[in-house]
Amino acid sequence: xxxILLVDDDxxxxxxxxxxxxxxxxxxxxxxxxxxxxxxxxxxxPDLVLLDQVLPDMNGNDVLKxxxxxxALKAIPVSLLSNFGQNQLVQDALSQGAVDYILKYxxxxxxxxxxxxxxxxxxxxxxxxxxxxxx
Amino acid sequence: MSISDAPPYYxxxxxxxxxxxxxxxxxxxxxxVKQLQEDAKLKNDFMHTxxxxxxxxxxxxxxxxxxxxDTPTLDKIQVDKLLSIIHExxxxxLDQVSLLLDAAKFEAGKFVLEKTQGDFRKLVEEKMxxxxxxxxxxxxxxxxxxxxxxxxxxxxxIRMGQVVNNLLSNxxxxxxxxxxxxVTLRQKxxxxxxxxxxxxxxxxxxxxxxxxxxxxxxIQGSDxxxxxxxxxxxxxxxxxxxxxGGEIFxxxxxxxxxxxxxxxxx
Numbered sequence: 050x051x052x053i054l055l056v057d058d059d060x061x062x063x064x065x066x067x068x069x070x071x072x073x074x075x076x077x078x079x080x081x082x083x084x085x086x087x088x089x090x091x092x093x094x095p096d097l098v099l100l101d102q103v104l105p106d107m108n109g110n111d112v113l114k115x116x117x118x119x120x121a122l123k124a125i126p127v128s129l130l131s132n133f134g135q136n137q138l139v140q141d142a143l144s145q146g147a148v149d150y151i152l153k154y155x156x157x158x159x160x161x162x163x164x165x166x167x168x169x170x171x172x173x174x175x176x177x178x179x180x181x182x183x184x
Numbered sequence: 185m186s187i188s189d190a191p192p193y194y195x196x197x198x199x200x201x202x203x204x205x206x207x208x209x210x211x212x213x214x215x216x217v218k219q220l221q222e223d224a225k226l227k228n229d230f231m232h233t234x235x236x237x238x239x240x241x242x243x244x245x246x247x248x249x250x251x252x253x254d255t256p257t258l259d260k261i262q263v264d265k266l267l268s269i270i271h272e273x274x275x276x277x278l279d280q281v282s283l284l285l286d287a288a289k290f291e292a293g294k295f296v297l298e299k300t301q302g303d304f305r306k307l308v309e310e311k312m313x314x315x316x317x318x319x320x321x322x323x324x325x326x327x328x329x330x331x332x333x334x335x336x337x338x339x340x341x342i343r344m345g346q347v348v349n350n351l352l353s354n355x356x357x358x359x360x361x362x363x364x365x366x367v368t369l370r371q372k373x374x375x376x377x378x379x380x381x382x383x384x385x386x387x388x389x390x391x392x393x394x395x396x397x398x399x400x401x402x403i404q405g406s407d408x409x410x411x412x413x414x415x416x417x418x419x420x421x422x423x424x425x426x427x428x429g430g431e432i433f434x435x436x437x438x439x440x441x442x443x444x445x446x447x448x449x450x
Contacts, residue, residue, distance in 0.1 A: 059240070059244070060321075061244045061248075061269040061272065061273060062244060064265055064266070064269060065244060065247045065248055065251060065266070065269065066247075068251055068255075068258070068262055068265075068266065069247075069251060069255075072251075072255055072257065072258070081322075081360075081361070082360055084360075085361070105357070105358055105360065105386060106360065106386055132236055132239055132240050132243060133236065153240075153243050154239055154242075154243040154246075157246075157247065157250050158247050158250060158251050158254075159250075159254065
């Protein structure tokens with residue numbers, strides 16, 4: 050089953066979303082700040098990163114930027130998951146390669162699970178075209 | 185003599201004075217408008233952050249309760265964890281509302297202390313006990329040197345408890361895993377005791393230290409957009425300390441940590 054990395058400085062939020070995702074059969078890994086989020090992204094090889102915008106050491110968009118600048122990590126889909134949804138933050142995140150920007154207060158845990166399934170489905174690499182036989 | 189009879193240079197002087205007067209008035213008005221705009225922006229940002237501060241725990245309460253109701257497969261441990269979240273987050277909301285009310289009381293000059301004689305060292309010990317499990321969970325080393333028993337002091341037990349809570353809570357919030365918080369209590373002078381909370385947390389940039397205890401100060405994210413906390417906690421902390429006749433001091437270096445100490449008359 051897919052592995053989801055949750056990065057959020059609020060332990061309550063981590064517990065809630067971990068419970069929902071594990072209940073739906075996902076594996077989860079958590080990090081409480083940007084630095085350990087980046088470390089876990091590289092050691093745990095998650096299939097998706099759900100990233101809070103406000104973290105104690107750096108903001109979510111900076112974590113996203115660092116992930117996307119790393120050739121080994123840039124293919125991992127990242128969605129912001131925050132209560133802060135100012136237009137500029139959303140635009141910056143999407144232009145830096147975030148696949149989605151989910152507002153915590155707008156989704157129920159079950160909605161989040163569905164969003165995760167949707168993102169994983171659309172983020173899967175397209176199947177390779179069979180090689181053409183040499184003429 | 186009418187103006188029309190006055191020599192021409194009189195009119196020139198009059199015109200010059202009028203121009204200077206209007207220029208000064210205009211400058212003053214522009215300054216006032218700028219100040220009002222800055223105040224309005226601060227208040228707007230403050231309101232925005234306060235709403236966020238209330239919305240975040242509300243979201244956690246909504247999601248925890250929804251999970252409990254909708255997921256019959258949850259075991260008892262999971263349900264208990266979610267119920268604890270509902271309790272903690274409700275408390276967080278209540279605390280935030282209390283801060284807002286306190287700030288309004290300070291603004292209106294209606295904040296009243298209820299001082300009694302008490303053991304300040306005991307109060308610090310009690311407050312630290314509350315933070316030990318949280319520090320352990322976050323893998324932050326919380327230690328103390330509370331020294332010798334101190335003379336009794338006269339203070340508002342609830343308000344001073346709030347001050348100690350706020351300082352410990354901030355340190356724990358901004359100290360990453362593996363860091364440490366040290367609490368030291370000593371008799372500074374014959375008439376003063378001093379409590380110091382030193383952490384190895386993320387620290388506060390120098391340019392922000394001067395406004396840290398202002399009413400609408402908020403710790404900004406590196407993009408200058410985001411804010412953590414309503415900024416009222418430290419404003420109220422300072423106000424309570426000063427209402428007791430004490431002083432608050434700050435030393436901080438980004439990436440190394442923050443030390444906040446305050447004095448209390450005895």
